[in-house]
Amino acid sequence: MRAAGYSLLHERLRLDVVALNRPASVQPVTRIEVIGNTLAVPQRLAPAEDDLIGHVLFALKHEGINLSILAQALPRIGIEHFVAALVAAPNGVYIRKACYLREAFTGEEIMQPSPVRGVFVPLFDTQRYITQPGERNSKWRVEFNGLGDLSYCATVELTPEISTLLAHDILGRAKAFIESLPPMMMDRAINWAYLHETQDSFAIEKEAPTEDKARRFIRLLRQAHERQPLTEDYLVNLQNATVTNPLDLAVAFRHEQNHLSNGMHGAAGVTYVPPPPELCRELMESLMRFANKAPTHVDPLVVAGIVSFGFVFLHPFMDGNGRLSRFLIHQAFCQSGALDDGLLLPVSVAMKREERTYLTTLQAFSRPVREFWRVSWIDHEQFSFEFTGADVVYRFWDATPGVLFTCLMAKRALENELRDETAFLENYDAVYKAVDDRFDVRGSDLANLVMMCLSNGGVVSNNRRKQYLYRVPEAVFDFLEQTAQLVLARDPNDAERLR
DSSP states (O other), rough: OOOEEHHHHHHHHOOOOOSSSSSSEEEEEEEEEEEEEEEOOGGGGGGOOOOOOHHHHHHHHOOOOOHHHHHHHHGGGGGHHHHHHHHHHHTTTHHHHHHHHHHHHHOOOOOOOOOOOOOEEEOOTTTTBBOOEEEETTTEEEEEEEEETTTTTEOOBBBHHHHHHHHHHHHHHHHHHHHHHHHHHHHHHHHHHHHHHHHHHHHTTTTOOOHHHHHHHHHHHHHHGGOOOOOOOHHHHHHHOOOGGGGGSSSSSSOOOOOOOSOOOOOOOOOOOOOOOOHHHHHHHHHHHHHHHGGTSOOOOHHHHHHHHHHHOOOOSOOOOHHHHHHHHHHHHHTTTOOTTTOOOHHHHHHTHHOOOOOHHHHHHHHHHHHHHEEEEEEEEEEEEESSSSHHHHHEEOOOOHHHHHHHHHHHIIIIIHHHHHHHHHHHHOOOOOOOOOOOHHHHHHHHHHHHHTTTTOOOOHHHHHHTTTTTTTHHHHHHHHHHHHHHHOOOOOGGGGG
């Protein structure tokens, strides 16, 4: 079997790219088809091995857009090959895309044998990718409709799963659900969401926030509703609000190399190395432009996934990047107007419960990129870093896993975390009122007992009975259990017995 399309360009030109999800190869088939994780190509449809422009056009037609490969491959193919392909098909869709990209990546002009005619064609197939309205190039009649620009662009495939999740209108449903609650219940549910979003965002970083840290992060979450555009100064202020060690406070995007590790000693413990400082700053400018513009054109769930994961992959600060990346999910929701009036979807609560999947999603990018770094251990926590790859691995990346994960967590935050907490609050109110109407128990004691009983399946444990033995009569425990179990059973016929 021999390679075709992007796979052949990768091998022949020895490009620095992340491995393809579905490489094309010539196989004994009668038509182009997907077999497992391979795009099988019949011999008669595969370009000759040395026909690089042919493989570019094949890839654009059958494999979609891979800017990371195209940015490296196109400049290494002589202009004469593009001109020859234009002579053969002056208005060909794929040669027009190839010429447009080569000019954009090199700055070299390709002379047209004759002017291109016909309608504008989108660079990214709108049936295959999530796109946004973009800039039109009149020479080649190509519209750049990617999620970003040609200095930094994320790719999101319009998979069936993502399509279904976006059609579910998760943010619209969340807003409708919260606003349907009675005012007092709404306030309590939102306050719970802010508190637990804060606690779990810290917990993902293996930290337990102090009261002061929690208060500051809650204020930070509420700032998302101010819809401030992302700038370096704004992100620096946000970073300063998330860290407490004065030595970790940033004054700008980082000017030194940072890295992530798993606790192991030496270079083997370095699990990810973000882009060098100069490249990081350039790409952060592009990411911020996208974040500020996209919410009016792209589904906010998609924007949230790209901005959140893109931010953490760029890692523009020495500390606080993880918490800020999750804050940016809420920033995207609010920037689009999807959630307003202080509403919050507790996405970090859902992410904490799916921490392994979160890590796997991060590693889909971080692991292959780590291979392009030569890391040498110098001394305790001191390393030298040498980037051996091409900067396109950071510029052009597949955000499909991150967007899918963000959509799933938003759906879970609504259908599990928020709804479950609201149901818990409703149960709590019913049980508390029923016990309080019958017995005279100190409010703080009753509140604690009701929460503990409901959290324990409607049973007051023996330890709790002993703890409150001299403050609460035995009859209270029994009635509390009976009432809680009736409420948890959700039997409408028992409603009168609770009054």
